[in-house]
Amino acid sequence: MKRRSLLECLGLTAVSAAAGVFSDRQADARATPVAEWPSISGPMPLPGDGLTGTQQRQTYRRISLLDRLEVPKGYRSDVVLTWGDRLGDGVMGFNNDYLAFTPLAPDRALLTINFEYISALNWCEGYLEAHGRSLPFAALEELLRQAGGRADIPALPSASPLRNLAEQVAQAALEDLGIGVAGLRRAADGRWRHEPTPLERRIHGLSGLKEPNQRLRSSGPAAAVFRKRNRLGYDDGLGDRIVGTFANCAGGQTPWGTVLSAEENFQSQVVEAVYADGSSPPPSQRPFQFTRQRVAGLGNPFGLAGNKYGWMVELDPRDPNKPAVKHTWLGRFRHEAVAVRARPGEPLVVYSACDRHSGHLYRFVSRRPVRDPRNPANSQLLEEGRLEVAQLKADGTGQWLPLSPKTPIDPFNSTQEEILGSPTQIEVPHSDRRRAGGEVLRSAAERERYRSLYPTLADLYNGEAEELQGAILIDAHLAANAIGATPTARPEDTDIDPISGDLLITFTMGGSDETGSPDPAIFRGPKGETPWPFGWVMRLSDAPADGTVPGGALQWRMVATGGTPWKGGLGFANPDNLAIDQRGNIWMVTDRSFGSSESDIFGKNACWILPRTVSGDQEAVLFASGPIESELCGPCFDPEEHTLFLAVQHPGEQHGCHQREQLEMQAFTLEDRSGQRFDQLRSVPLGSNWPSGVPGRPPRPGIVAVSRSQGGALLPPI
Known part of the structure; x- marks a missing residue:
């Protein structure tokens, strides 16, 4: 990345601050070579590593990846919590993700933690050590095999051995997910160290199943759908109350002190498709499955209604x-993260994105304005407003x-179908409105026919007033496709730059599935390559929102591209969560998959810094890397920025527990x-034993605190 590209990434180019144009507010910047920033050596040469070409060849010709969290010389990492540690009335859950730091006093704080999903191999191997008790994994797997690999558990007799074992394992799995x-x-x-406090608690995937007072509340129009008596689909009998939360990926904090937790890949555990009135098909449509490689349909044994998952959850x-509370005005889709803009006299604006191939970028705009950004009553602003979705144009504008x-x-319809070599495919709500889910449109003629059948969203969905709006929000992804929102490249984090005011968005990879792909006119590699599987960072600026007038203009530009340096990338792959000091x-962690040479060349998932600087040809700084087959998640700081907290997720996910001398x-x-x-010849351990x-010994997900060995600011004056 050359100087101008990095300056754009960091919001340092001088451009107009008019509505819809990028801000020119700047931070103090220092002209320091990237080689002088605290860093570690990675798996490949980087332009900012301070080595000559000869030195790079000597250094990187043969390397070994290490099963540990690596930090720069002069820094240390301390394990704060791991899966199974006591936490309030429960324990630390599995596969920790997003972290939010809430100060209570100068030396006391709370850390809110998301627990995202079950990676079956690690969970089965480590459950006994983490929980101090065993589960009947082998017996359950055998009974399911005899039943064809899956089962609708509630349909089985109450005395069925399969039902008993499935409920036991599914309960344990869902209790290992949620929020802590x-x-x-x-x-x-x-x-910083863990110290129990009466404020500790767990909200898990089955909270409220047996104790109604623990159920989550829902706000907004979808709550009217949940209360509706006459419906096309399944009724869980709970009205607008909800059992638990799971698939909690990233999130965000509000200026008034609450935390927003994003439910992402809920579709693996409950039914995602909905009918025209927003109701769900029965749980039997997502049967329970369990092997040592895959766990799915966890909601099936407990009759969980699919339309109650995939929301943004607020807790104090x-x-x-x-x-x-699950705030339904923010839409139901595969939420990755969230960013909150609260300015006095303006509507509250909340940005979020749907992490799927062809997922969209959304913003919620409150009807009433913010008075005091720190007033706890601002939570009520999330209960009335509108949801909007981004339509991006190839020229850097949009609406x-x-x-x-x-x-x-x-x-x-892509403006550059010739890039794809085939017509644009897009999934929309099924044209037979008696059916749940969607259908894929593959031609201009099919799109035109669809428009003639259903001129507006009101013609696609059923209900009166609030119920109609609720049905649209429940089916937000397909509804957004139907009105022309731009399909993007698995959008992940959304963060507001506190200096420029721009929105930063990570797009983790350009790929496709049977329902769609990102717009190739926008999501392209450094030389126009499509697909480009290594990701991007986008900077977006939009006009101030109006609480009563829908829509608005925006401008965007790509400012960082993943990939190897010799192909025009910055050296990272698959950007995920962000934190801005x-x-x-910009501090950025990555989430690459394992098992292909195209991806494996990038080594371990890592934490990078994009320095805000104004001097020279700059590059990203490799600050830390995770254990083998892990992902680093949820970067956040303490208020003094003396400590960086990171979640180490799914160490050893591909090969499980590492055995001595087990290498590739x-x-x-x-x-x-x-x-x-x-x-280059590279030695890589198979599996992990972290921490x-x-x-x-089985690996366990956990939370680490990274600090300077001698104390003080994470980044010294540079």
Whole structure:
């Protein structure tokens, strides 16, 4: 990445601050070579590593990846919590993701933690050590095999051995997901450690199943659908109350002190498709499955209604007695993260994105304005407003489209179909409105026919007033496709740059599935390649929202591209979560998959810094890397920025528990800074033993605190 590209990424180019144009507010910036920033050595040459071409070839010709969290010299990482540790009335859940730091006093704080999903191999291997009890995994797997690999558990006799074992394992799995609040205390040495507090609690995937007072509340129009007596689909009998939360991926914090937790890949555990009135098909349509490689349909044994998952959940970590709320005005889709803009005198704006191939970028705009951004009553603003979805144009402009009944149907059609080599495919609500789910339109003629059948969203969905709007919000992804929202490249995090005011969005990869793909006119590699599987960072600026007038203009530009440096990338692959420090430096963690040479060349998932600087040809800084087959998630800081908290998720996900001397040799062809190619031989452990480091001991997800060994600011004056 050259100087101008990085300046754009960091919001340092001087451009107009008029509505819809990028801000020119700047931070103090320092002209320091990237080689002088705290960093570690990675798996490949980087332009900012300070080495000559000859030195790069010597350094990277043969390397070994290590099963540990690696940080720069002069830094340390301390494990704060791991899966199974006691937490309030429960325990630390599995596969920790998003982290939110809430100060209580100078040396006391709360850490809110998401627990996302079950990676079956790790969970089965480590459950006994984490929980101190065993589960009948082998017996369940055998009974399911005899039943054809899946089962509708509620349909089985109450005395069925399969039903008993399935309920037992599914309950344990769902209780290992959700949200946790942990107490922290800073010791005299300056390091944060877990300290139990009465404020600790767990909200898990079955909270409220047996104790109604623990159920979550729902707000907004979809709650009217939940209360509806006459419906096309399934009724769980709970009205607008909801059992539990799971698939909690990333999230965000509000200025008034609450935490927003995003339900992402809920479709693996409950039915995603809905009918025209917003109701769900019965849980039998998502039967229970369990093997040592895959767990699915966890909601089936308990009759969970699919339309009650896939929302944004708000909780107050400081008040364990206050019920969590699913705010349905923010839409139901595969939420990854959230960013909140609260300015006095303006509507509250909440940005979120749907992490799927062809997923969209959304914003919620409250009807009433914010008065005091720190007023806890601002939570009520999330209960009335509108949801909009982004339509991006290849020229860097775009607009917000309201997901409201009057919005015209106009399914997305790429402006550059020739890039695809075939007509644009887009999934829309099924044209037979007696059926749940969607159908894929594959031609201009099919799109035109669809428009003639259903001129507006009101013609696609059923219900009166609030119920109609609720049905649209429940089916937000397909409704957005139907009105022409731009399909994007698995949008992940959304964060507001506190200095420029722009919205930063990570897109983790350009790929496709049977229902669609990202717009190739926008999501392209450095030389126009499509698909480009390594991801991007986008900077977006939109006009101030109006609480009563829908829509609005926006401008966007790609400012960082993943990939190997010799192909025009920055050296990372698949950007995921972001955190922005007080100086405006961007901290970014990655989420690449394992098992292909195209992806494996990037080594371990890592934490990078994009420095806010104004001097020279700059590159990203590789600050830390995770254990083998893990992902680093949820970067966040304490208020003084002396500590960086990271969630280490799914160590050993591909191969499970590492056994001594269990290694794989990988070979790659790399290029040095002069363009000379050379071969690399790489030693890679199979599986992980993090955090114990003891061969044969199962890996466990956990939370780490990274700090300078001698204390003080994470980043010294640079």
